[in-house]
Amino acid sequence: MASLFSKKWLYRVASALILGGFALLCQPFTHALFVIGFPILLAGVALFMILDHVPDGRIEEDNNA
Numbered sequence: 001m002a003s004l005f006s007k008k009w010l011y012r013v014a015s016a017l018i019l020g021g022f023a024l025l026c027q028p029f030t031h032a033l034f035v036i037g038f039p040i041l042l043a044g045v046a047l048f049m050i051l052d053h054v055p056d057g058r059i060e061e062d063n064n065a
Contacts, residue, residue, distance in 0.1 A: 010051055017044025 021041025
C-alpha cells in the first residue's frame with residue numbers, strides 16, 4: 001500500500017496548485033483572488049522543483065559488472 005504522501009500524489013498537488021494559481025491570476029472578478037494567485041502559483045512551482053530533486057527511493061543496480 002502506498003503512503004498518503006507518495007511522490008505521485010505530491011506531484012498532483014503541485015500541478016493543481018500551479019493550475020489554480022494561474023487561474024486566479026487570469027480571473028477578472030476580484031482583486032483579492034488575483035492577489036492570492038501568485039503565492040499559490042509560487043508554492044506549486046517550489047513544490048514541483050523540490051520533488052524533482054528528491055530521489056525516488058528506488059535502488060538502481062548496475063548491470064555492467
